[in-house]
Amino acid sequence: MTGPDGRREQLSAALARLEQRLVAACSAAGRRRQEVTLVAVTKTRPTSDVAHLAALGVRDVGEARDQEAAAKAAELVALDLRWHMVGRLQRNKARSVARYAWAVHSVDRPALARALGAAAALAGRELSVLVQVSLDGDPARGGALPADVPALAAVVAQTEGLVLRGVMAVAPRQAEPAAAFAELAAVAEQLRRDHGAAGWISAGMSHDLESAVAAGATHVRIGTALLGDRPGPGR
Numbered sequence: 034m035t036g037p038d039g040r041r042e043q044l045s046a047a048l049a050r051l052e053q054r055l056v057a058a059c060s061a062a063g064r065r066r067q068e069v070t071l072v073a074v075t076k077t078r079p080t081s082d083v084a085h086l087a088a089l090g091v092r093d094v095g096e097a098r099d100q101e102a103a104a105k106a107a108e109l110v111a112l113d114l115r116w117h118m119v120g121r122l123q124r125n126k127a128r129s130v131a132r133y134a135w136a137v138h139s140v141d142r143p144a145l146a147r148a149l150g151a152a153a154a155l156a157g158r159e160l161s162v163l164v165q166v167s168l169d170g171d172p173a174r175g176g177a178l179p180a181d182v183p184a185l186a187a188v189v190a191q192t193e194g195l196v197l198r199g200v201m202a203v204a205p206r207q208a209e210p211a212a213a214f215a216e217l218a219a220v221a222e223q224l225r226r227d228h229g230a231a232g233w234i235s236a237g238m239s240h241d242l243e244s245a246v247a248a249g250a251t252h253v254r255i256g257t258a259l260l261g262d263r264p265g266p267g268r
């Protein structure tokens with residue numbers, strides 16, 4: 034199981050197990066499997082892993098750092114994947130991200146929204162945007178406070194080059210994920226009242242996808258359950 038073929042089989046088995054979890058979670062929540070998009074988060078993994086996943090039918094790929102994402106997207110451009118930026122973003126990365134990203138899940142301030150919109154317009158592209166919501170009251174970890182979401186969403190909706198799709202969050206480390214995802218669902222409902230089409234909820238990672246699907250997630254972002262533990266310290 035060491036060569037590239039072994040890795041493909043490993044990933045195929047992990048994908049099958051993950052698919053079973055998703056089917057069970059949707060069924061438990063009375064939802065259809067097609068309502069939930071799997072975004073495979075491939076940060077820190079080799080580009081060959083992304084190519085294996087693409088061969089296994091995965092179309093949506095998530096990355097957390099622009100430099101790494103840009104290199105992988107360029108190498109795999111022929112596969113026509115949808116690249117999702119899910120990590121914190123500095124404004125000076127907007128130009129780069131706007132060239133390859135299909136969606137940005139981590140927009141948490143107006144200045145970043147405006148920079149991405151300008152870059153997307155310049156590149157002649159349209160970016161799907163999710164407003165990242167902070168659920169632990171500590172925006173230092175990324176995300177806008179729930180009270181700031183309506184104003185930020187309005188900026189995104191009015192910015193050329195951007196299409197407002199919905200909200201994204203990471204469950205706080207200490208809290209019960211169900212409570213955090215319920216709070217996110219309430220923010221999402223308000224967003225849908227203001228912007229009818231913006232119904233995406235990006236929530237749920239390897240350890241809490243069931244609870245996210247129960248709370249209405251439309252996109253789950255899965256890394257370790259698919260690809261194994263990430264190499265290196267702190268990543």
Ligand SMILES: *Cc1c(COP(=O)(O)O)cnc(C)c1O
Nearest residue numbers: 074097119238239254255256257
């Ligand atoms: C790394 C990452 C994920 C995937 O996390 P896993 O626990 O490996 O499934 C999801 N969302 C974001 C924002 C991430 O940075």
